[in-house]
Amino acid sequence: MSESTLVQLCNIYTDLTSEDIQILENVASTLQLHADLKNAYMFIDCKMNNSEHAIVVAEAFPRSSESVYENSVIGKIVFESFEPGVFYSYRTGKKSLTSQAVTQEGKSVEQCVIPIKNNIHQVIGVLISEEEIFKQLPFVVGHKNVSFGQEELNAILSSSSSEMPMISDLLMEIFLLTDKDNHLIYANPVGVNFISEMSKTEEIRNKNIMELLPFIKSIYDFKEDVYLFDLTVDRKHLIIKKIRMRDKERLRGTLLIIQDVTELRTKEKELMMKSVVIQEIHHRVKNNLQTVASLLRLQMRKGFPEESKVYFEDTLNRIYSISSVYELILSNTDADDDDVNIIELTKKVSSTMVLNEIHKKVSLIIQSNGNRILTTSRKAVSIALIINELVQNSLKHAFQEDSQGEIEVSFYSNKDFLELHIFDNGVGMSEPKSSLGLEIVHNLVRNDLNGEFRYLPVEQGTHAVITFPISSEVVIYYEKENTDS
Template identity: 25%
Template sequence: MLVVDVISQMSQAQTSYVLVFHEQELVGILTETDVVRAIGNRTLFENITVAEAMTQPVITISKADAEQISIVMQKFHQHDLCHLPVMDNNELIGVITRSNVLRVLYSMGVHSEIENLSLVDINARNHAKHMLELQAVITRNMAEGICLVRATDGIIVYANPKFETMFGYDIGELTDRHVSIVNYEDEHTTAEDVNQAIRAAVLRHGEATYEVHNVKKDGTPFWCRATTSVFEHPEYGKVLVAVQQDITEHKQAEDKLQKSLKEKEVLLKEIHHRVKNNLGIVSSLLQMQCRRTQEPQVTSILLDSQNRIASIALIHEKLYRSEDLANINFAQYIPDLVTHLFDSYNTSSSLVKLYLQIEDVGLDIESAIPCGLIVNELVSNALKYAFTNNQAGEILVKLYEHEHQLTLIVQDNGVGLPLDFESKRRKTLGINLIEGLVKQLRGSIEINSQQGTQFKINLKKG
């Protein structure tokens, strides 16, 4: 801190010294003498810091020695002091000044007995006076508006200049006015309703922090963030001390941001809708091509491609219909996807029973699309190959989360994998696609073909 700043505070508080503390330890004292000395030693006075100008180390006196005026006078004379801090167990309890000593000696008379006179009480009162004066200066010059409202009748008994200018009033104009004059009212709530709600909350809890819609003298509404506390004032009794800060610009910026986010949300939903529609067009083209071909193998390939596109389109459909544009709820997605696959392969639900055990797991779009494709491939394979000759069976799809890891299980009780599965594994598009997607999601895959077929896939979430 610069000396010029401290001088202004000293002048306003009408004190001739400032004590300097570091981590609650008294490390220096800056007096008017120190200031004069600093001015004489430096040309650029405005750049002098308190640490450079203050007196250190500080000469102090114990509480016991301060009880003896003769010892006090000896300290002043020996060290040529104007101020003498009084310490009790390393704690400051007061400061004796030379003027204190002179006033006491004058009141006693020249021939009075002075050996047992204590100056600590005199200084304590003097120090308290300075502190009150300093607090008054701070209150007047705070960046926040402060007002004191009498709790009994809601009358403003004090408002600092910042409070009054913030509301568009002249200095002193709000004093003796009812506090509801600064509260905004509309067709639903009166100004007195606002005041009573705040008053009740503060008196109930002793303190309340809130945002309040206020109104200026000229009728302009604006927003404030306020903290109000209960205080027992020696003159006014119980008062509510309100500290308010104008947050109108912050609220306007917040509203603008919310509006912008809403616009982006609408735009994003529209994008997902259009992507879903475009994928639907591609799927329709494949379906048309499928109807025109006479080759069963080509028809099967086109149908698989249609289902893969459908699994992606369903992701975008879920997103644009959802309130949450960031995550897909797989507890809703997987049943819809599997139902589509049953319809696509003309599989009767009475012949092949479907069992779903899906937890409420949310995935972002980057994870949802590959995970959806994996479910599509595994369920499609089960429907196509697990149950031959209209054999009845069961398919289980299970998804759960444990310790930031997702586990997906697709299991059937069909004929199992063919004996040459391992040799053909690398040549099969579906299996290659599954393994590539699992790798993309930093996961692992386990295949069990003891009783039917089970694919167990572990994926890292996030």
């Protein structure tokens, strides 16, 4: 059986798995029913790989009304500037209601966007419902999604008084309007300065825009009515939005909105250089920690009193825990991202210690409870050391030689707090004894996490709990409902 258009587009333009694409196909199979039921235009958009844009992979138009769309838009690129709700739902995983979005054919629509998620709660696409915004909308008190004051605005704009400037005159973006023959009929003050600078002429009114700005020709020649271009011209970095305005099939004019982002691009390059420097620092910190660990192992091989061995091993585990944070940072595909996935960090730190404990058969269980938790490198170092100390305590004291047991590390969250539970089914303890490890845990929880550390009474084993507030440095994604402990 030949592949559907949706499958072909997803395979070419996205990184989605076959299972994800099947989910999208299942949703697409119901689009026509939804379109007819709601009398709305239905679409599925997917983020493109290696791009900030999205692509339309499926559509359905209502059969009971005149279509807003003249042609199919499957395979068309979607830009955030025109449809911000699509990208909001992708980033947050939440529903979006946009009172006015611009279609691929330059028409205004009311848009509702719902994220489509896979079995592990990742957003793999968005389901979009669009309804046309008619030119004449009655003003209803309390209705938040309709514009009003069109007559008053027209009166102001058509007034001969110079006391009230046009809104576009107050903006930093360049606004240019050409007629059906591509003659310049309007430019705001920033636009006049821009054209005069680029064309070296002051005579611009009613001139052909392509004669004034030759680089515009490729934009006007581009067949799409609504598109966003990123150009570099004479060392200027420009983002150009083009919107052709039509009355049925008749072209009335073309609106260009141009942003000069030269300064922004320069700052982005500076930030990129800084991020490269920061990455190099992370590399050096990790390498230095590994060097220190190598020196300690060398010292251990040279021989030392048996009673000192445990202290060397504890120190090596602490160094490894800190080093794990930097390894995870360096594994991020985004060079600017120094956030650390706490779940992955816990697996890395805990599993290494369990595997090294060859005389005890201990199973390690990590429970994320549906959460994906990210935190800054600073907090991650503290959490890594806390997990190291508590798991290490369980391995040392909870199980006898050649015994079997379990250590479980779980994460629970509610609106304000995150809880880290470390439980073992070992011999337990009557009362926690003071030690350097527990002192480290208490200090890190109190001073770095602003949290609380305590042991809970259990019938068998030990149960340690760390509770700390969720802040701007701790972000939780794909959260399921948890039962507070």
